[in-house]
Amino acid sequence: MENKKSTIYRAIRKVILHVQKRERSVSTAELEESWRRIEKQIYAAKKKKRHQRLLYVATYSSAAAILLCMFWLGKQFISHYHADDNSLADFALRMQADPLQEDILLLIPGEKNIEVSDTDANIIYSQNGIVVVNSDTVNQIQAQKKEPEFNQLITPKGKRTQLTLSDGTHLWVNSGTRVIYPTHFEKEHREIYVEGEVFLDVYRNEKAPFIVRTKDFQVQVLGTSFNVSAYSLEKTSSVVLVKGSVNIKNHNRQQVKLTPGQLVNIHSNQLDAPQNVDVEPYICWIKNILMYTDDPLDKVFRKLNLYYGKEFVLDPEVESMQVSGKLDLKDKLEDVLHTISYSAPIEYKEVGDKIYVRKK
Structure with missing residues (x-):
């Protein structure tokens, strides 16, 4: 902008000096012609300035629009990821279990609740959508729905359950435990939510890591056997690895990787250092x-x-x-x-x- 001003000033100064030199001999017509040239140069400079200003505005507007678009897309992506990332936890918070419940309870969306009065239950989800409870077929679920729906298994105090998920993963569910899981898993995503204690034998699928979420941390595996204890009334939670490999991450993104025969305790949302243990006392409850x-x-x-x-x-x-x-x-x-x-x-x-x- 300063360059444009100096150009105009130089043009005016040049004309004035020319006039001063010929002050005594210049005619009125020549003087008017000189001023027309000045106005023409000023007009050209202003026009160029307006063009550049419009160019700047257009550039800035385009940049702003691009940034706005990127922000909107980013927000949409983050919101979508956030929703996917926390949908199980949100569902778990909304669907609290009845602490006075006495029977094992299986909740399937759109279906009648299934109650099992036996001390032990064995629930199996097959890939074709059939659900079997203690050898009885109780439901036929459409396995190819667009959005996976969450099932909920509630095992009260004094009861235990074995649960086989649609991918072949097997869970031993301890007393006083809730497990939330989809009717069927997506091709590249397997995730469940646990409140209480479970022992898992995860079906290996390298294309679809298996994630166990709890209130305070998550465990990610490909295929392995491990125990998760995360009772809401206990001050300390724990993960014990029997075989394979697991990665534990808390809400602060602190991470710990376990090797077989190791235990990590989690308290106040902090992960302790792994320690070597005899795993039998931690998993013998399944027997x-x-x-x-x-x-x-x-x-x-x-x-x-x-x-x-x-x-x-x-x-x-x-x-x-x-x-x-x-x-x-x-x-x-x-x-x-x-x-x-x-x-x-x-x-x-x-x-x-x-x-x-x-x-x-």
Whole structure:
């Protein structure tokens, strides 16, 4: 812009100097012609300036439009990704389970709820959309819908379930656990949501990684066996790897990769460093066994609360007692409590729907 001004000023100065030199001999006609040339140069400069201004405006407008388009597309992409990324979690928050529920409950969109009163259930989803519960065909689902619909399996305290998903992945679902999953998986995307505890034997598919989401973290695998414990009332969650490889990531994008025989604890949305462990005590629950080594009785009775659905009230001096042993969870609760009393100086008494445990 400064260059345009200086050009105009130079033209005016040139004419004025020319006039000054010929001041005494210049005619009125020559003077008018000189001023016309000045006006012509000024007009040309202004026209060029307007053209450049329009060019600048057009350029800036185009750039703004492109940026706006990119922003809109980016927003749409991010929103779409965000929706896909959190749809399971959003669904889980909306569809809270009834804590007083006693039967195993299978919820299939658009279908009648399926209740299983047995202690154990075996649910199988086949690739052609058939759902079988304890050897009974209960539903025929259209497997080729445009959008996958979420099913919900709720296993209350005192019950256990085995679940086979449509891709062949097998889950052992512990007591007090919710699992949310689609009727069928997309070709390159397999994802479920867990609240509670599950042991998974994931069908290997390198083109479609398998993701287990929880409230605080996610586990990504291709094909492997591992245990996820993420009860909402427990302060610490954990992942134990039996075979294969898993990658755990929290909301802060902190990541930990496990090798077989390793455990990682998650608390306050933070991932601890992996540690080598004997995996058997962490996965023996799928065989209806509870193993514990120098664990406080408070922890043992919290497990029994899940397995048997009974509420235990422990005296403070009993909670911190450390015990080691093995319990067969197929036994009656009375026999299990009798076994514990052999390794710890405790006595118990059932009053109403609660069992009170105190030191002898």
